[in-house]
Each structure stands twice: as structure tokens, then as C-alpha cells.
Amino acid sequence: MRLSIPRASSDRRPMTENRTENNTYEAVVVGGGAAGLSAALVLGRARRRALVVDAGEPRNTPSPHMHGYLSRDGMSPAEFLAIGREEIARYGVELVRDRVVDATRDGDFSVVLASGRTVRARQLVIATGLKDELPDVPGLAERFGRDVVHCPYCHGWEARDLPTGVLATSPLSVHQALMVTQWSKDVRFFLHELSESALTDDDLRRLAAAGVTVVPGKVTGLVVADDRLTGVRLSDGTVHDREVLYAAPRAVPNNHLLVRLGAELRETPFGAYPVIDERGLTTVPGLWAAGNASGFAEQVINAASRGYRAGAAINGELLMTDLDSVRV
Ligand SMILES: Cc1cc2nc3c(=O)[nH]c(=O)nc-3n(C[C@H](O)[C@H](O)[C@H](O)COP(=O)(O)OP(=O)(O)OC[C@H]3O[C@@H](n4cnc5c(N)ncnc54)[C@H](O)[C@@H]3O)c2cc1C
Numbered sequence: 001m002r003l004s005i006p007r008a009s010s011d012r013r014p015m016t017e018n019r020t021e022n023n024t025y026e027a028v029v030v031g032g033g034a035a036g037l038s039a040a041l042v043l044g045r046a047r048r049r050a051l052v053v054d055a056g057e058p059r060n061t062p063s064p065h066m067h068g069y070l071s072r073d074g075m076s077p078a079e080f081l082a083i084g085r086e087e088i089a090r091y092g093v094e095l096v097r098d099r100v101v102d103a104t105r106d107g108d109f110s111v112v113l114a115s116g117r118t119v120r121a122r123q124l125v126i127a128t129g130l131k132d133e134l135p136d137v138p139g140l141a142e143r144f145g146r147d148v149v150h151c152p153y154c155h156g157w158e159a160r161d162l163p164t165g166v167l168a169t170s171p172l173s174v175h176q177a178l179m180v181t182q183w184s185k186d187v188r189f190f191l192h193e194l195s196e197s198a199l200t201d202d203d204l205r206r207l208a209a210a211g212v213t214v215v216p217g218k219v220t221g222l223v224v225a226d227d228r229l230t231g232v233r234l235s236d237g238t239v240h241d242r243e244v245l246y247a248a249p250r251a252v253p254n255n256h257l258l259v260r261l262g263a264e265l266r267e268t269p270f271g272a273y274p275v276i277d278e279r280g281l282t283t284v285p286g287l288w289a290a291g292n293a294s295g296f297a298e299q300v301i302n303a304a305s306r307g308y309r310a311g312a313a314i315n316g317e318l319l320m321t322d323l324d325s326v327r328v
Pocket residue numbers: 030031032033034035036053054055056057058059060061062063065066067068069098099100101127128129130132144145153154155254290291292293298299300301303
């Protein structure tokens with residue numbers, strides 16, 4: 001049977017109509033970092049009723065500057081997100097400063113906020129980022145994001161040619177020590193709690209080839225003068241003059257909502273992340289993930305890109321679901 005072309009009729013609601021009351025949204029985005037705001041921007045521009053719930057603790061808060069985002073290089077992370085919040089507001093997307101503490105699914109999603117409010121969502125985006133658990137070295141946390149850093153792509157240029165240290169936090173730190181030689185030729189690799197026997201012959205060969213000095217012994221503190229890192233102290237009292245120290249935190253993905261909703265996770269050396277398709281859809285219908293909640297390696301520009309893709313895909317899903325529910 002051939003379907004007739006639909007005409008305006010009372011049983012076909014306009015796509016942009018709020019089919020719901022105040023607490024029901026076509027999409028709720030958990031997390032208002034680059035990923036969540038980017039998803040929200042696309043949804044707002046697609047005339048979707050969307051809500052962003054953001055606890056307001058983006059991962060790069062400790063850093064005064066954000067690098068590597070084309071056209072925004074060097075901007076403060078806070079300013080970047082403030083602009084993003086203004087942009088989504090233009091399109092009527094709501095944003096609340098709150099924390100999602102629970103979520104359940106019965107076809108649609110019920111999303112419980114710490115304030116006690118419960119909202120309903122047809123589609124749910126998890127853009128909650130990850131937490132960096134820093135190595136337990138006295139004074140290190142206070143300097144994180146300034147002269148104690150983790151990522152040469154974020155900070156390497158600013159730290160170029162400086163006397164550089166790399167604190168081993170796992171055998172993977174060898175890779176970090178090798179990488180930073182692209183930015184400084186004066187690199188000391190502090191084994192800290194890693195035993196020398198954990199280094200493979202290949203590690204030792206590459207470290208030697210790159211001119212990295214391997215320093216055994218536990219790091220017990222940092223030396224700071226005039227609010228600048230000047231040295232790294234070992235347990236035997238020796239101090240190595242260093243002006244920048246790379247230290248890889250342990251990444252702990254903020255994945256409890258994904259776990260709660262039954263999304264399949266994949267284990268990685270950097271934590272458990274959801275199995276997603278190329279658009280960001282998890283194994284649970286209507287549940288999406290973007291940014292560092294979907295993968296450890298997402299930098300700000302990648303997180304924004306992931307959010308964009310999820311937002312656009314959600315708009316398409318909503319449209320097709322609504323069209324398929326129309327009797328013609
Ligand atoms: C010190 C440092 C410097 C960095 N520098 C750079 C750089 O120069 N360039 C670069 O590209 N990348 C940099 N990064 C990486 C960058 O921080 C991440 O790529 C980026 O933050 C990922 O964006 P996101 O939106 O996924 O997560 P985030 O920016 O972390 O945002 C997640 C948001 O979700 C919120 N949230 C979490 N759980 C909940 C919940 N249950 N309910 C409500 N809200 C919740 C958080 O409070 C936060 O506001 C740096 C990281 C660090 C640690």
C-alpha cells in the first residue's frame with residue numbers, strides 16, 4: 001500500500017512542541033564541560049527542549065590556560081566555558097548548577113538531582129568527564145596545572161627547553177618520559193616507587209637513545225621558591241634542580257551513572273569507559289556518552305566534537321521516533 005503525503009493534522013504534533021511539562025525534556029545532558037555544552041548547543045539550535053545539569057568542576061580547572069584548541073589557543077578554561085554557556089542560553093537550553101545523583105530508565109529516563117529535583121528525559125547524554133587522582137607527593141597537588149603537569153600537548157610548548165622531570169607513576173610513565181624529550185633535551189626520569197627491574201630492555205635502550213637520565217629513589221617533596229618549582233627532593237635528601245615536573249595522575253572516569261543504567265563498559269589502562277558507536281550511543285537505547293566520560297584521550301577540542309556528534313545524532317533519533325509514531 002502506498003502511503004499518502006501527510007498533511008497538517010491534529011495527531012501530528014509539531015517537532016518543536018514541548019510535549020511535556022516543566023520537568024520533562026527531550027534531552028538532558030549531564031555535565032557542562034566542552035562535551036556537554038557542545039551537545040547542548042546542537043540540540044538548542046535544533047529547537048530541542050534540553051537541560052544541562054552541571055556540577056561545575058571541569059577537569060582542567062587547575063590550569064590558567066587551555067592550549068591546542070584551534071582559534072581558542074591560550075584562552076582560560078573558565079572563559080571558554082562561560083562563552084559556551086552564553087551560547088547555549090541563546091537557543092533556550094536551560095542549565096542548572098546541580099549534580100545528578102541517580103538515573104533510571106523505563107523507556108525514558110528519570111534523572112535525580114542532588115537538590116531533590118527529578119527530571120524526565122527522552123535521551124540522556126553522559127558528559128561527566130573524569131577525575132585525576134594525583135600521586136601522593138607532598139606539595140604536588142598545589143602545583144598541578146602550573147609547573148606540575150601531565151600532558152605535553154597541553155603544556156609542553158610553555159615548558160620547552162626547561163630542566164624537566166618526569167615522575168614515574170606506572171610503567172607507562174616511560175612513554176611520557178620519552179615523549180617530553182620532544183620539548184626539552186634536559187629530562188630526568190624519577191623512578192619514585194617504580195623499581196628499576198620494571199623497566200624493560202627496550203625501555204632502557206629508548207631512554208638512553210633519547211638522552212633521558214634515569215634517577216632511582218623515592219620522591220618525597222618539591223622545592224618551591226617565589227611560587228615557582230625549582231627542585232625535586234628525594235628521600236636521601238638530594239635535590240634535583242627542575243622547573244617543570246610531569247606526573248601522570250590516575251584517571252578515574254565519572255562513570256557511575258553509566259554503570260547504574262547498565263551500559264556495557266570496556267576496561268582500559270586508564271579506567272572503564274562505555275562501549276559506544278561512532279556517534280556516542282552506548283549499549284543502552286537513548287543513553288549517550290561524550291568527552292572524557294567516553295574516553296581518556298579526549299582533549300577539549302575532541303570532547304567538543306564528540307558532544308556535537310551526539311547532539312546531532314540525538315536530534316535525528318528523536319525526529320525518526322516521532323515520525324514513526326505518526327499514523328498516516
Ligand atoms: C591540568 C589540566 C590541563 C589541561 N589542559 C588542557 C589543554 O590545554 N588543552 C586541552 O585540549 N585539554 C586539556 N586538558 C584536558 C581537558 O581538561 C579535557 O579534555 C576536558 O576537560 C574534557 O571535557 P569534558 O567535557 O569531557 O569534561 P569536563 O571538562 O571535566 O566537564 C565535565 C563536567 O561534568 C560535571 N559533572 C561530573 N559529574 C557530574 C554529575 N554527576 N552531575 C552533574 N555534573 C557532573 C563536572 O563537574 C564538569 O563540570 C587538561 C586537563 C588537565 C587536568
